[in-house]
Amino acid sequence: MSEEIIKIFVGCDPNNCDLEQMMVLDYSVRKNTKHPIEITWMQLSHDRQSPWYSDETTQEGWRTEKWATPFSGFRWAIPELCHFEGRAIYMDADVIVLCDIAELWSHPMQNDAMVIAKGGKSAARLCTCVWDCEKAKSYLPPLKEIQDNPDGHKNLMRLLKEKPELVEPYQHSYNNIDGEDLPISEIKILHYSDMGTQFSHKYALPRLAKTNQKHWFDGKIMPHPRADLSELFDTYYQEAIDSGYQPENYMIEPYGDFSKATQINYQGNKVTRPSAQSSWLKSQIHKFKAKFKKSTFKLDG
Template identity: 65%
Template sequence: MENNAAIKIFVGCDPNNSDLEQMMVLDYSVHKHTDTPVEIIWMQLSRDPESFWYSNPKAGEGWNTAKWATPFSGFRWAIPEYCNFEGRAIYMDADMVILDDIEALWQHPIEGQSIVAAKTKADMTRLCTCVWDCSKAEDTLLPIKQLRTDEDSHKKMMELIKKQPELIESYQDSYNCVDGEGLAIKDIKILHYSDMGTQFSHKYSIPRIEKEGSQHWFDGKIMPHPRPELSDLFDQYYQEALQAGYQLDDYRIEPFGSFPKKTHKRYKGNKITRPKAIKTVFSRLFKR
């Protein structure tokens, strides 16, 4: 397998400095567990026309985020072209705590027709932590121009992946452990605190950005996480990062400003953080 000199990790994050805490903890946790050189590329909407992530909503230029749930949902599909369809690249959302050597995920086999290694479960594929074989992806992914301008491009790519499961090399380890999934911390490789309403970083970021006169991009209801020991783990890594010399301002950029996206007013999280109540006999009979 041909490798890049450093592990390339592309991270989707907010362009208005709402995710600084997440970015710092992710950065620190990656380096805590590996001796391999790592290059992190923060994927954030930019007003710079020369940026790969350029967007000008008023002018209808660059990335169209109107139907995205996050400020970076569709960026993952552009990573292979960003890399000139060469080598490998890891993608992950910003809401991750790395608890194992990222080298193991980087080296994961991507064989046969597969273009990306990702988590699969039943009929669901999760590409919130995945490894691209950039050269193999070239003939499958939409061209960058369409990815940027078509407001449905993210949805189209997700539907394509679902229809062609042979494109996915399923990894069997917990490299995308969504909100704990009942696992002990020692068995988690990458903790993805995915439920946007229960994210551990909110208790730091919400007061900070309110003080700064801004608003968080998540506009849904904020709730406590059902596993306090995972919240404690985030706090531990947050403090360790600060003690190691990491600073929130290291990740701060000139704010992008407003951008169109889906609202989270009706956001329901996931079955792990918000298990559905047992249906009554009546509701089952009438499918309500």
């Protein structure tokens, strides 16, 4: 294990909106482990040779118009990109790793599971997960098919609803969503998931404004309810800077405009916005009763 390279694939924006998140994630992973790390930043690209290639005008490559983020569907590409061999970790960019990532990398996987993630029979969150790339080969369609289908991401999440045995659950602190009432000392991986309350906005938005650029998230920006977590991000941000990291080191040539689902009416989650979630839930229950449908399978974006 000590010589094995831990492969981490991170979904992030292609227009340099997430630089601060990328820097903090990178620093946090390396701060807390002695194992060799290889990080692949997954960002939309105009390069036909890139696995993240997308061209809206010709509808070639990734079809993103139904995604909640600029990278929602990328996680499904990882097993094939790893030649269906070994393990690989996927993370969203809005993550702070507070443990040795080797703990998650070496997490046991039982039976027929192809991915280790936060979830169960009624939920699946692949925003931080570990792929068994060889097992995934039996269940995932070829990458080209996933890319070409605007509903590819949704369809594959539905697969996990139909076959929950494909997900090996881990303890929730490996994908702690915005605190979840745990003290920092009990959080292994913090996912500051609410796109409207992300700690990085205080750095990213002023930086983007200097070049008249807008952030990809088009919903309402608001404070995070946990000041201690905000301070944690600031601490890691400053430690990274002091250690020689810079947000600019993660810059790429901007991709430009792309299609995705709007987040104007984004409701966050029950941790950061319990009252909004309650109102939203009542609305959903009403729709559920009206249409006589079964309750939906909860998925991450």
